[in-house]
Amino acid sequence: MTDLALARPGVYGHPPADLVEVPDGAVQLSPLVPGAAALEELPPGVLAGATVLAPPGTLERRYTLALALRALAPGAPLTVLAPKDRGGSRLSRELSGFGCRLDETAKSHHRIVRTVRPDEPAGLDASIAEGAPQHLSELGLWTQAGIFSWNRIDPGTALLIAHLPALSGRGADLGCGLGVLARAVLASTKVTGLALVDNDRRAVAAARRNVEDPRVTLRWADARAVDAVPERLDFVVMNPPFHEGGAEDRALGQAFIRRAAAALRPGGTLWLTANTHLPYEATLAEVFREVTQRAAAQGYKIHEARK
Structure with missing residues (x-):
């Protein structure tokens, strides 16, 4: 002892x-x-x-x-x-x-x-x-109870993947979870670097096993923090959280949007998935030059925003 x-x-x-x-x-x-x-x-x-x-x-x-x-x-x-x-x-x-x-x-x-x-x-x-951490054969992923959407692919993430173009350059996945979205992003050979950030240590550990790619860096951090995300990125992808302490907190997603805008270079793009009822449009319009809704289905919406 x-x-x-x-x-x-x-x-x-x-x-x-x-x-x-x-x-x-x-x-x-x-x-x-x-x-x-x-x-x-x-x-x-x-x-x-x-x-x-x-x-x-x-x-x-x-x-x-x-x-x-x-x-x-x-x-x-x-x-x-x-x-x-x-x-x-x-x-x-x-x-x-x-x-x-x-x-x-x-x-x-x-x-x-x-x-x-x-x-x-x-x-x-x-x-x-x-x-404890486990490998789910049906997902083909390492995961652990308590991580967001730990035993299924989140429908909002799936919708974003279905509409995501081939990205290029340096980017970040804010609130990366298990790394499902990151794996889709890295399918593009034009992506030169991808920073994965999550405030859940278990998610970062799982993503490290799920996304084995030399282009990737991982960080256990709150994506809202000033020093959590690299600067002058070409793109950001995210499925931001909107619950804290068990209660809905829309300011969480709004803060993620502002952090993405701050991290992007002029002309850089944000690809965002969110529940349809979340009022992110005003925040997007506040910090991005151009905002376009690319899809809406099954209670989710996809936005592309250009700085």
């Missing part, structure tokens, strides 16, 4: 400060915080305590809980919370299945479960194996 871990409990995700207390100096453990430590890389028994904002997906949630229990010292405290309609109602049953004795409360539409690590938790290896 390391002194560092004993002195600094782990925090996974972003637990709401008004619902649980997080000790000063706690180590951030999250795949969605660029630069944060990786929960799965911690040796068994090194944490003196942990607070976990549990993910909504069943496989990802059980994987995270199992990793947290594995990393905790026997008898160390564990606090887990989640919105009751996004996995919170299942926390008690899942933690009980690992052999934990529970104290459950409810506050602000969240379920909060406090427990301690049993001496010998049950079923950790099975849950960790189920949520």
